[in-house]
Amino acid sequence: xxxxxxxxxxxxxxxxxxxxxxxxxxxxxxxxxxxxxxxxxxxxxxxxxxxxxxxxxxxxxxxxxxxxxxxxxxxxxxxxxxxxxxxxxxxxxxxxxxxxxxxxxxxxxxxxxxxxxxxxxx
Amino acid sequence: xxxxxxxxxxxxxxxxxxxxxxxxxxxxxxxxxxxxxxxxxxxxxxxxxxxxxxxxxxxxxxxxxxxxxxxxxxxxxxxxxxxxxxxxxxxxxxxxxxxxxxxxxxx
Numbered sequence: 201x202x203x204x205x206x207x208x209x210x211x212x213x214x215x216x217x218x219x220x221x222x223x224x225x226x227x228x229x230x231x232x233x234x235x236x237x238x239x240x241x242x243x244x245x246x247x248x249x250x251x252x253x254x255x256x257x258x259x260x261x262x263x264x265x266x267x268x269x270x271x272x273x274x275x276x277x278x279x280x281x282x283x284x285x286x287x288x289x290x291x292x293x294x295x296x297x298x299x300x301x302x303x304x305x306x307x308x309x310x311x312x313x314x315x316x317x318x319x320x321x322x
Numbered sequence: 323x324x325x326x327x328x329x330x331x332x333x334x335x336x337x338x339x340x341x342x343x344x345x346x347x348x349x350x351x352x353x354x355x356x357x358x359x360x361x362x363x364x365x366x367x368x369x370x371x372x373x374x375x376x377x378x379x380x381x382x383x384x385x386x387x388x389x390x391x392x393x394x395x396x397x398x399x400x401x402x403x404x405x406x407x408x409x410x411x412x413x414x415x416x417x418x419x420x421x422x423x424x425x426x427x428x429x
Contacts, residue, residue: 307418
C-alpha cells in the first residue's frame, strides 16, 4: 500500500525558514517523481513544485510564487522528499501535501499524504 | 499559465440526483484533465484522469467527458458520501493548475 506521511509543519514567523519532510513507503521511491501541493485554509489547491526521479536527472520545477524561496529535494536511500521553505510570508500559510506523480505524466497526482499545516504569523 | 474555471462554485442537490460540473481551460489542454474529490479535513482523491478515464477503485457513477477547452464531471445517483468539494486540474503544461473548486452540498 502506498503511503506518504508529511511532517515538520508548525507555526513560524515571517521571514524565517522551515523544512517539511515526506516519508514514503509501499513503492520503489527512487523510480518516481514527487510533488508538493498546498491549500490555504478554506481555499483551493495550488501546485508548489516537483522533483523528477534520478533517472530523469532529479531536476526540479517550481511555481512562480515560491521560485527562489522554496527548494524540493529527495533522499532515495531514506525514501524521503523534502520541501525547504525560506523567507516565509504570511501568504505561505497552508496545508502542504506531498503527492506521488503518476508515471508518464508531468503532474497527475494519484497518491497524496495527509498534509501538514504551516502557519506563518508573527 | 493556463487558467481553469469551474462552474458552478457551489451546488445543492438531493440524494439520488445526477449532477454535472464543468471546467473550462483558457487554452486547449488535449484531454490532460483530472478530477479530484476532497472531503473536509482530508487530502484530495483522484477520481478521473485523461478527461474520462476512471482511476482504479473509483465507482462508475463518476464519469468525465470533454475535449479542447471544455470538460465535464458527471456524478449519477448521488449518495451521502458524494457530498464533497470537487476540483479539476490541467496537467498539460507546467505549472499545472486547478479550478477553484465546486462544493456539492445536500439540499
